[in-house]
Amino acid sequence: xxxxxASLVALALATISSAHAESLAITNATIHTVTEQGVLTNATVxxxxxxxxxxxxxxxxxxxxxxxxGKILTPGLIGAMNALGLVEVNAVSRTRDASDKKADITFDxxxxxxxxxxxxxxxxxxxxxxxxxxxxxxxxxxxxxTFVVDMSGEFDSVYIxxxxxxxxxxxxxxxxxxxxxxxxxxxxxDTQKALTKAAEEVAAQKDKKAxxxxxxxxxxxxxxxxxxxxxxxxxxxxxxxDRATDLLELLKxxxxxxxDLVIAGGADAILISEQLATAKVPVIFGALDNLxxxxxxxxxxxxxxxxxxxxGISVALAINDAHNLYQLRFEAGNAVANGLxxxxxxxxxxxxxxxxxxxxxxxxxxxxxADLVLWSADPFELSTKVDKMWINGKETSTQSRQDExxxxxxxxxxxxxxxxx
Numbered sequence: 001x002x003x004x005x006a007s008l009v010a011l012a013l014a015t016i017s018s019a020h021a022e023s024l025a026i027t028n029a030t031i032h033t034v035t036e037q038g039v040l041t042n043a044t045v046x047x048x049x050x051x052x053x054x055x056x057x058x059x060x061x062x063x064x065x066x067x068x069x070g071k072i073l074t075p076g077l078i079g080a081m082n083a084l085g086l087v088e089v090n091a092v093s094r095t096r097d098a099s100d101k102k103a104d105i106t107f108d109x110x111x112x113x114x115x116x117x118x119x120x121x122x123x124x125x126x127x128x129x130x131x132x133x134x135x136x137x138x139x140x141x142x143x144x145x146t147f148v149v150d151m152s153g154e155f156d157s158v159y160i161x162x163x164x165x166x167x168x169x170x171x172x173x174x175x176x177x178x179x180x181x182x183x184x185x186x187x188x189x190d191t192q193k194a195l196t197k198a199a200e201e202v203a204a205q206k207d208k209k210a211x212x213x214x215x216x217x218x219x220x221x222x223x224x225x226x227x228x229x230x231x232x233x234x235x236x237x238x239x240x241x242d243r244a245t246d247l248l249e250l251l252k253x254x255x256x257x258x259x260d261l262v263i264a265g266g267a268d269a270i271l272i273s274e275q276l277a278t279a280k281v282p283v284i285f286g287a288l289d290n291l292x293x294x295x296x297x298x299x300x301x302x303x304x305x306x307x308x309x310x311x312g313i314s315v316a317l318a319i320n321d322a323h324n325l326y327q328l329r330f331e332a333g334n335a336v337a338n339g340l341x342x343x344x345x346x347x348x349x350x351x352x353x354x355x356x357x358x359x360x361x362x363x364x365x366x367x368x369x370a371d372l373v374l375w376s377a378d379p380f381e382l383s384t385k386v387d388k389m390w391i392n393g394k395e396t397s398t399q400s401r402q403d404e405x406x407x408x409x410x411x412x413x414x415x416x417x418x419x420x421x
Contacts, residue, residue, distance in 0.1 A: 023063045050393040079123070088114070097112035105165060113158055141183060148357065250263070262283075264283075282313065
């Protein structure tokens with residue numbers, strides 16, 4: 001019996017120790033902090049329980065120490081506005097969960113997110129540790145809400161649900177763009193009135209119990225609660241729009257309703273850069289958007305990323321095709337080739353994305369999520385590879401299905417060879 005009790009105690013102690021992840025110190029690194037500290041050489045970052053706890057401490061206290069040997073350490077890159085984890089094969093309808101004809105502002109596609117998608121480990125190879133996944137909605141102008149995932153491949157990798165509201169404005173194949181802009185204004189006005197009325201009803205019931213007052217405040221519909229969150233600045237409103245007149249109307253709505261507005265697309269943003277900068281509205285688009293894809297995007301240019309950044313706008317670079325998200329760092333490299341500095345390019349795929357979507361990541365600073373990437377050389381060079389990756393402070397593999405296939409077709413084995421040359 002004593003031996004049995006002793007075993008139970010040992011098991012309990014082992015469980016407690018395993019529940020607490022090992023702390024890690026990465027030493028001798030060239031750290032690109034994406035903060036005011038800039039680049040730190042021969043530097044140390046300490047991680048504990050998935051969070052950065054110290055940078056260049058006087059004394060290193062950690063369970064494990066890793067020597068970076070002077071290599072570049074950056075925050076993990078953050079993808080945005082794509083269907084990663086919601087689409088496996090575009091041509092196979094049963095693997096597509098990013099849209100539904102009946103989807104509206106309440107659409108929460110995170111319920112269908114597949115962390116074991118083969119696209120996830122392939123994406124990690126590009127240094128991407130988190131992603132803002134965006135549904136494409138349905139017939140409503142509101143396409144649903146984004147959610148934020150890490151690239152760990154674990155079943156609990158969705159760490160922010162219902163993160164931002166997506167609305168699709170601009171050109172329509174039939175009808176007028178004005179109608180959706182009008183509907184958006186009416187929706188905001190009607191919800192604001194409903195909230196005011198509900199608050200007045202609660203205030204008028206001074207003689208009722210507190211629980212009764214709370215019940216009165218809960219009478220808003222689900223979509224009204226989401227609009228309420230927009231009006232309270234609790235959720236960003238991500239608006240797909242390109243034409244300058246549409247962007248200006250959105251700026252009016254931001255000012256009138258105090259919205260946390262984010263522009264996605266923004267081909268004409270260059271025409272109203274001063275207004276966007278003054279309103280502190282971030283813009284998300286692709287660095288390779290060079291030629292007009294419609295009459296709304298006549299001002300697309302490879303130089304727009306640099307010009308908007310120089311105008312004081314927070315620019316976030318994104319790839320909307322989840323299967324090519326791996327190439328995000330190459331888009332940043334092309335932006336550097338067209339006028340952006342390397343520091344600005346790194347911010348455009350880390351900190352600026354995090355700021356737009358209120359994510360506690362994207363920088364190497366105390367208190368930030370410990371998503372880090374150690375590179376073999378300059379991250380924006382084609383030949384550079386990810387040497388090490390940590391997600392939530394835990395080292396994560398960058399091996400993908402593509403690597404296994406290459407190994408199969410280049411290694412002698414009993415399995416049939418795909419190629420003989």
